Amino acid sequence: QVQLQESGPGLVKPSQTLSLTCTVSGGSLSNGDHYWSWIRQSPGKGREWIGYSRYSGSTYYNPSLKSRVTISVDTSKNQFSLNLSSVTAADTAVYYCARYSGSSRWFDPWGQGTLVTVSS
Amino acid sequence: QTVVTQEPSLTVSPGGTVTLTCASSTGAVTSGYYPNWFQQKPGQAPRALIYSTSNKHSWTPARFSGSLLGGKAALTLSGVQPEDEAEYYCLLYYGGVWVFGGGTKLTVL
Numbered sequence: 001q002v003q004l005q006e007s008g009p010g011l012v013k014p015s016q017t018l019s020l021t022c023t024v025s026g027g028s029l030s031n032g033d034h035y036w037s038w039i040r041q042s043p044g045k046g047r048e049w050i051g052y053s054r055y056s057g058s059t060y061y062n063p064s065l066k067s068r069v070t071i072s073v074d075t076s077k078n079q080f081s082l083n084l085s086s087v088t089a090a091d092t093a094v095y096y097c098a099r100y101s102g103s104s105r106w107f108d109p110w111g112q113g114t115l116v117t118v119s120s
Numbered sequence: 121q122t123v124v125t126q127e128p129s130l131t132v133s134p135g136g137t138v139t140l141t142c143a144s145s146t147g148a149v150t151s152g153y154y155p156n157w158f159q160q161k162p163g164q165a166p167r168a169l170i171y172s173t174s175n176k177h178s179w180t181p182a183r184f185s186g187s188l189l190g191g192k193a194a195l196t197l198s199g200v201q202p203e204d205e206a207e208y209y210c211l212l213y214y215g216g217v218w219v220f221g222g223g224t225k226l227t228v229l
Contacts, residue, residue: 046220107158107168108168110165
């Protein structure tokens with residue numbers, strides 16, 4: 001059974017880069033049908049799809065965040081990561097990682113989520 | 121900006137039936153929006169229930185069903201159980217971008 005777990009700093013200063021890692025257990029990131037996704041939830045903006053990436057490097061980002069986001073997959077570590085640059089208080093949210101099936105269009109499983117606060 | 125709208129809250133009695141809906145600001149929701157439905161309880165990770173309008177995951181209880189209804193995506197719970205009290209949210213695909221609904225808080229009372 002595939003499980004996902006987010007990790008990373010819970011506090012980031014404004015203008016810095018938010019970096020999170022999602023560790024995948026019980027499965028491989030090399031399945032060509034799967035995309036490795038990041039989603040966030042904030043009180044002000046609700047839930048927001050950030051983007052996803054395949055192990056091959058194909059990436060798809062939300063246009064609203066595209067200029068600041070990078071998602072990458074490391075199959076050797078069974079991890080994928082999120083980098084969000086130039087953060088502001090508006091980026092304070094619970095960040096979730098999830099697996100996406102490109103052929104069936106579903107998202108599952110999800111990680112438990114990790115709260116990231118942007119504050120000086 | 122695309123907005124996906126759900127009922128903020130609904131209340132249902134145990135054993136009853138309730139339908140949650142998911143509307144798009146761009147017009148009628150069709151199968152091409154690949155509607156997904158999720159359940160989330162406090163302190164837990166979201167759990168997928170329905171994908172591509174009406175497809176269930178292997179773990180989705182039979183009392184949950186997805187459909188298109190009156191230009192919206194819909195999630196119907198038949199024979200509601202106390203453990204169904206949770207937040208439910210939908211997700212729609214807009215040709216390269218996924219957009220979440222605001223969520224419906226379902227109370228079983």
